[in-house]
Amino acid sequence: xxxxxxxxxxxxxxxxxxxxxxxxxxxxxxxxxxxxxxxxxxxxxxxxxxxxxxxxxxxxxxxxxxxxxxxxxxxxxxxxxxxxxxxxxxxxxxxxxxxxxxxxxxxxxxxxxxxxxxxxxxxxxxxxxxxxxxxxxxxxxxxxxxxxxxxxxxxxxxxxxxxxxxxxxxxxxxxxxxxxxxxxxxxxxxxxxxxxxxxxxxxxxxxxxxxxxxxxxxxxxxxxxxxxxxxxxxxxxxxxxxxxxxxxxxxxxxxxxxxxxxxxxxxxxxxxxxxxxxxxxxxxxxxxxxxxxxxxxxx
Numbered sequence: 001x002x003x004x005x006x007x008x009x010x011x012x013x014x015x016x017x018x019x020x021x022x023x024x025x026x027x028x029x030x031x032x033x034x035x036x037x038x039x040x041x042x043x044x045x046x047x048x049x050x051x052x053x054x055x056x057x058x059x060x061x062x063x064x065x066x067x068x069x070x071x072x073x074x075x076x077x078x079x080x081x082x083x084x085x086x087x088x089x090x091x092x093x094x095x096x097x098x099x100x101x102x103x104x105x106x107x108x109x110x111x112x113x114x115x116x117x118x119x120x121x122x123x124x125x126x127x128x129x130x131x132x133x134x135x136x137x138x139x140x141x142x143x144x145x146x147x148x149x150x151x152x153x154x155x156x157x158x159x160x161x162x163x164x165x166x167x168x169x170x171x172x173x174x175x176x177x178x179x180x181x182x183x184x185x186x187x188x189x190x191x192x193x194x195x196x197x198x199x200x201x202x203x204x205x206x207x208x209x210x211x212x213x214x215x216x217x218x219x220x221x222x223x224x225x226x227x228x229x230x231x232x233x234x235x236x237x238x239x240x241x242x243x244x245x246x247x248x249x250x251x252x253x254x255x256x257x258x259x260x261x262x263x264x265x266x267x268x269x270x271x272x273x274x275x276x277x278x279x280x281x282x283x284x285x286x287x288x289x290x291x292x293x294x295x296x297x298x299x
Contacts, residue, residue: 002016017038027054031063032112047062065144067139083099109125119275121273130264154189170207171191171207184203188286194251215293224293
């Protein structure tokens, strides 16, 4: 764990194993503000106008990777994270703790553990109810990817008719989702969303993903997040375990855990396993996604 200055925040933490680089802010957060192959370009979006800022009573997106709690409700979800957080070195990385949110009674913690010999990390998100009454929520991990990114959402295994008579999964659309928008690719095996700086109208969709992964092709790299899916559990947003959102500034890849009710003092964890691969083109079709993405998924 190395202290470093990054984009105007003087007290950041850098983690590297020679294969992957991560930078975590401690002046605000918890935010993982940078991810890349070692020595490479940041795959996360960082908002230039907000870089280095601290303090204030309004929530700021900043960029990077953050931990929220679903479902998305204002003002609860938008509790500001503009104050310093505590960083502690661990055996494989770092643990970041945010002070209890005064408006929600929730404490956020992110553990980052690097994987030996690979451009990979295990990111454990933890929410703890420090309040006086039970809270229903779902852990929600959001990565803000840079411009030009393309998110790949895998659908559950496909089948044929009349052998498959029952529905296989949910696909959730928001009131502003326009399925005619050219940024969408509605495939048979994958849903893909392309970020376009010239398209200012936002788009969002969510999918149940039993296979437990989502990927984003950006800057010649593929960023993969893997997670555990809980069959039979109740997920927020009408059954979404993965969601993606885009506007003209960025594209988000989001994973969501099941809804739980936390009694005072109870916690819930949501684990993502990150991998970065270089020299990977963005797929355009289902066949290309099969060829370019599936062989890279760690077992």
